Amino acid sequence: MEEDIAKLQVLPEVQDKARLVMEAGLKLSRQAQARATEQLRTRTEEDKAVSRAHDELNTRVYGLRSEHERLKADVARLRAESAAQDEKLSTLSTIFEQMQEDKQLWAAERELFAEEAAEAIEMVMLKADGGQIKLQELWRRQDEQFAVLKKEAKELRDEETENKIVALWDAQITRPVGEVENAASITTWTEMRTVVAHDFHIEAGIAFGNLRTFAPQHLRVRRQLRPEFSQMKVSDVPFAKGLYRSAWYCTSDSNTVCVAKKFHLEITFEKDNECALKVIYTTILAEMFARAFTAALRSAMDAAGADSEGDEDWTPWRVSYLIPSLVKDGNRVWLVEEMLPEFHRWSDNATRFVLNEEEGRVLAAFTHWSYHHSGQRLIVTDHQGFSSGTRQLRMTDPSVHLLHADFQSLVHYNDGNNEEQGRHDFEDGHTCTPWCQLLGLEHMEAPPAQDTDADNDEE
Ligand SMILES: [Zn+2]
Ligand SMILES: [Zn+2]
Structure with a gap:
């Protein structure tokens, strides 16, 4: 600047x-x-x-x-x-x-x-x-067929119809009935298959006082195996034939000759077994009444005997039954009994009695006694067996007419249980014997014969 x-x-x-x-x-x-x-x-x-x-x-x-x-x-x-x-x-x-x-x-x-x-x-x-169903159907049809014949037999009461039934059974038997007189004449025996045999024994300690309420479930029965029957043989042909069963000779292991019975029809093992057991239990039932009857008769005879002069035979009568053994031969069922030395029949199952023999009169009283003392719930009849000659009656095959539901468990079709028809036959047909009187049974007397035949109008 x-x-x-x-x-x-x-x-x-x-x-x-x-x-x-x-x-x-x-x-x-x-x-x-x-x-x-x-x-x-x-x-x-x-x-x-x-x-x-x-x-x-x-x-x-x-x-x-x-x-x-x-x-x-x-x-x-x-x-x-x-x-x-x-x-x-x-x-x-x-x-x-x-x-x-x-x-x-x-x-x-x-x-x-x-x-x-x-x-x-x-x-x-x-x-x-x-x-099973087929069998049941078969049984049902056979039951029907049998019921018809049974009804006819009852209505007609003739041998012809009974023969028709026998003929029906005959058709079921493959082997013919032989002319067998006694067991000793038999030369051919058929060995049974695997055999299981049982005995039935009534237990001791039975009270007789309650027969009016006695029922099968009160029976005290012991069943016992019989090993000695394991080698049984049976005759080739039957020696007798009834309505339901045929009778054959048979031998046990010890070669004792016995009687073996089987049902003609042989429907099945189970059915026959069931029926056989019912036959056994029915026989035991009859045996219970027979024991009570024997005891009652002895008491009555003892009481009467005290008043008697003494030369009459006053041995008490004894009635007992052969209880069959149940024998199973493979699938076949037999009722095996001791063979009686002789065989006699004193009544049929319609309670018609042989009254000209003392046994028949005693057994007629037993039938009346069984009806009264069971409370009219059963009738023991069809009396057959052996009279010892010493007032001992060994009976077999009783018919027991079962009149009360208490005995329903014993009912089967292969027997002579006529139920109400049995009661009817007895009430219409029984005439008391001196033994009935001795036992204090209420007196009964059958109307004259022509009335008993025409009895359909009574009921
Ligand atoms: Zn009588
Ligand atoms: Zn009548």
């Missing part, structure tokens, strides 16, 4: 003034420059701040954008997930519905299966029971 002033070549005062002006200008210029610089600086700072703010905003925007994107992605994912869940739910719902349907189907199927199973079981049982 000094140079410039010098160049002016003006007066020093002017120069001073110029100097002053120049200095002032310079000062102003510097101030302006400083201001400009300051302004620039300030502007720069502002710019920087703005830029920073801009950057920050940018960053934030970027961040927000990123977050937005992320959120968008999340939303998309969630939507996708939700859709997937919806789909799953829909699938599950479908499955559930399917299961519900299946469940109903299963329930229906189960019901159907239960029915089918029941049918199948029934079929199996039918198959298993086929034989």
Whole structure:
């Protein structure tokens, strides 16, 4: 600036003034420059701040954008997930519905299966029971056939009808009845198959006072194996034939000759076994009454004997039954009894008695006694067996007419149980003997013969 002033070549005062002006200008210029610089600086700072703010905003925007994107992605994912869940739910719902349907189907199927199973079981049982059913049908038909014949026999009461029944049984027997007089004449014996034999014994200690309420379940019977019968042989032909059973000679291991009886029909082992047991128990029942009768008769005779003069035979009568053994020869059932030295018959099962013999009169009293002392619940009859000659009667094969439900367990079709017809025959046909009177039984007298035959109008 000094140079410039010098160049002016003006007066020093002017120069001073110029100097002053120049200095002032310079000062102003510097101030302006400083201001400009300051302004620039300030502007720069502002710019920087703005830029920073801009950057920050940018960053934030970027961040927000990123977050937005992320959120968008999340939303998309969630939507996708939700859709997937919806789909799953829909699938599950479908499955559930399917299961519900299946469940109903299963329930229906189960019901159907239960029915089918029941049918199948029934079929199996039918198959298993086929034989049984056929047999039952056979038995039923035979029972019917037999009932008709039995009814006819009762109505007609003639030998012709009984012969028809025998003929029916005959048809069932493959071997003919031989003319066998006695066991000694038998030359051919058939060996029985595997034999199992049982004896039946009445237990001791039976009270006789309660015969009016006595029933099969009160019988105390012991069943005992008989090993000595293991080698039994039976005659080739029967020696006697009744309505229901045929009688054959047989021998035990010790060669004792016995009587073996079997049912003609031989329906099945089980059926024959059942009937045989009922025959045994019926015989035991008759034996119970025979023991009580023997005791009662002895008491009555003792009491009467005290008043008698003494030359009459006053030995008490004794009545007892042969209790058959049950013998199983393979699938065949036999009733085996001791063989009696002689065989006699004093009444039939319609209680018609041989009254011109003392045995017949005693046994008629036994029949009356059994009816009275059983409380009119049974009648023991069909008296046959052996009389010892010493007033001992060894009886076999009784018919017991069962008149009360107490004895239902003994009822079977292969026997002479005539039930109410038996009562009818007895009440119409019995005439008391002196033995009835001795026993204090209420007097009975049959009407004249022509009345007993025409008795259908009475009832
Ligand atoms: Zn009598
Ligand atoms: Zn009558």
